[in-house]
Amino acid sequence: MNSISMLPTVLVDITGSAANMLFSFLALWYAFRLTRLKPDNFLWGYLFYVTLAITAFAISRAVGHIAKEFLFIVGRGDLWRAIAPYSGGINTLCMISVSAVMIFYHKGVQAYEAIEQEAAKLKQSKIRLTRAARELKELNLNLEDKVEERAAELSKSEKKFRHLFTASKDMVFFTDSNQAILDMNASGSEMLGYALPESTRLTLRHIFRHEGDVAVYAKMLENDGYIRDLESEFKKKDGSTIYVLISATALYDEQGLMIGSEGIAKDLTRLKTMMEQLVSSEKMATVGQMAAGIAHEINTPLGIILGYAQLMMDDFAKDSETYQNLEVIERQTQASRKIVADLLKYSRQSGSAREPINLNEIINDAVAITEHSLNLNHVKIGLQLAGDLPALVGDPEKMRQVVVNMINNAYHAMEAQGGGELILRTRYPAGADKVIAEFQDSGHGIPESIKARIFDPFFTTKPVGKGTGLGLSVSYGIIREHGGTIEIESPVQGLGGMTTPGTLFRLILPVAVESAAIKE
Template identity: 80%
Template sequence: MNGLPMLPTILIDVTGSVANILFSFLSLWYAFRLTRLKPENFLWGYLFYVTLAIAAFAISRAVGHLAKELFYIFERVDIWQQIAPFSGGINSLCMISVAAVMIFYHKGVQAYEAIEQETAKLKQSKIRLTQTANELKELNLSLEDKVEARTAELSKSERKFRHLFTASKDMVFFTDKTHAIVDINASGLEMLGYASDATPRLRLHQVFRNEGDVDVYARMLARYGYIQDLESEFCKQDGSTIYVLVSATALYDEYSQVIGSECIAKDLTRLKTMMEQLVSSEKMASVGQMAAGIAHEINTPLGIILGYAQLMMDDFEPDSETYQNLLVIERQTQASRKIVADLLKYSRQSGSAREAVNCNEMISDAVAVTEHNLNLSHIKVMTDYANDLPLIVGDPEKLRQVVVNLINNAHHAMEGQEGGELHLRTRHDPVQSKVIVEVRDTGHGIDEQIRAKIFDPFFTTKPVGKGTGLGLSVSYGILQEHGGSIEIESPVAGPDDTMTRGTLFRLILPVAEEIAAVKEELLC
């Protein structure tokens, strides 16, 4: 035979065939022993059949290889070629049997695991049933006594809670984890403006005026488990606001998860109003006294300075430096006299006329006075006067001054813009018998931080020399003197609840037939 020697190949083939038979039978023997140790174990039985199929396949394949090598050694290749197809067929059958057994291995394992799980569940159920049976047996021995004692305890606790819940003059309510109010006492319904026998479906988002307060409420409960003395604002059914002091405790389930809260809210509206009125009254009184004293002290010297400056201006040429200096003195003295006049108005040292006033005509006069300056700034004036507007009673000059002040403020708010719009509107509220005057601009608006200070005397956001800080204070005093009030919005709510830039001042004045009643109420 020419070429490479075949002996190493034959030796490896024979050795491998013998090893296949040896190891397959060792696996079969080991699996057989496992089935003997645990006959009820499904996996060991299945493994035995798998190794049996593998052993049959190993014998078939190894015998075929050994026969082939023997026929080649004894040079009887023709015999091997005749039996080779049969050996290959037997090998294929054995291989198919091994594959079939392995294919269903995973299904068999899953079925076995399912059976084991069900068995474990049955065992656990048996244990629980045994425990429950023992507990029931023990409970039956003293059930009647326990039920009676527990019922008495719950009844006593319920009576205490119900008395506290119904008799409390503060708002007491309970919420679930979605912030829905599931129960509220009669005092709470009354505070919110609902009938005591009503059962409204309320949520904290409807009760709290500010959306952020609900988030604070939830965060504090989740973090600390309680809330102590949280000052907040509640919204009543009619949209008005009440000030409350909130204390709450979180409610938990068996997994220590917050499932709701119990809350007590104390109404502080009257106290807050009284404190604000007291502070405002004290402030107004002290500032008014100071303003009156200062005004009277400096009014006369200012008049003398102004008179002498005007007399001296006649002695100099208009283009001379001295004349220009005197002109500055005159201008600044007149500005000082205007401040003194505002101080006198603020301290109410000047008299007031009382006559019938048509608000439409009064606003038209104010527009006529300020229209030139508005046109120079390219500000468009838009008016919307109500027809058949009722008359009011008051001092037309002072009321006109209020509107002029508001127009000037709106003009200042729109400076620096390319134009702007000034909206003046009047309307009648027949339900409350009020005449309403609205002055709205499209300026930069008023920051929330300073909104509460704009009616304070001498508070101004204008540069030095452009404002005294008394315009809105004087306007506020004039409206109170007329039995009216002033409201402010910034930004301004549109008809479709959209917010637009700018500021709206709303003057609310009683109609003529209500003046006497308003005076009587103010005196009381």
């Protein structure tokens, strides 16, 4: 082979130049679009200038090559030789430009990275600032609402606890470290008989009945920080005693030092009385059984003694000494039989009727019998009888005996002071199937120490020979037989916690269904 055709190089030159122009324009187009999409991005801006320089070089070169091939094809090689130095010079310039732009790249990227980092920091700062500003704005906007909302919540909570404090039926109190009462609710003041302002001038020493209990209270709080169910006695303003169950908690300051206590005291007086009455009734039930047995055994020999005594009386002259002795035997035997009969009544061994009873009528009858002698002894009778009293079912004779017993007891209580006032009261509380009869005297009252014993058989405070001690116990037995109870108040509790000297017996009798039917 002596020669090679240069035609392939010509064809490659022409098509390659055209292709170069096409690709360089496309590359420049995308570089341009990038700068439009992200005008602030340095990297894309830099790539655009690199691509622009490369495209300029490619165009310059391609145009030169195509022009050269064209001029040679048309036979104007001389013309090409004239413009070739210009084309080559421009190509060289473009190539140097491309190189220069590329070399600037490194420093540009470094600057760009530094700027990007700072920009990222600034962006983060801006985000944080924006967030803080937004939160601040929201806080400002909502501050008033939040304050109002919080104040309303606090007020609601305060009301709730204030209501608990004031409405509690138990005593709630706060003390300082010296046991002085700082605050006490109305129930506490009422329980102790003090006016509300007075209660804050008290200390625990004033209200505890026993000095030692104050020390126990303080010691338990100091040791445990709380007190649970401490049974104690409080002293009321009038000197009387109430039984209380105390729960308390110590209060501490921020340094953990005890600065006082808060306590709740529950009045157990009524519960304690009821418990004592329950014990008493159990005891009396036992005594009743015993009494019934004794009465039954004694009744027969007494009947025989009485019979024989009366038979013997027929055999002696009335003015004889023997006859008079027999009269004494007869009289004492009769008295013994009465005692036995009373015992039997107390123990419910005697028979009893069941018929409708109008308690008001029975009271009126009893008053009619006793009024004369009571008036003679300066006892004034006050009747406060309810008009709508339903009928009871029971034995009217026994009930009359109870009423007479109550009146006699009241009279005896006022006898020493030369008279007084006896109030007989009946009432029918709405909704309660009970009828209440109260006998209130203005006598000397019943000492606390014997309250629990007054219903015991043969217990009496009267002088020997004046009473058998069976009156109240028989009455108790009869009332229990009728399904009722007897309560005692001495001194008498008035409205507002005030007390009146004297005694009040309260008979509480159930209204049976059949009674209601009878009434209708």
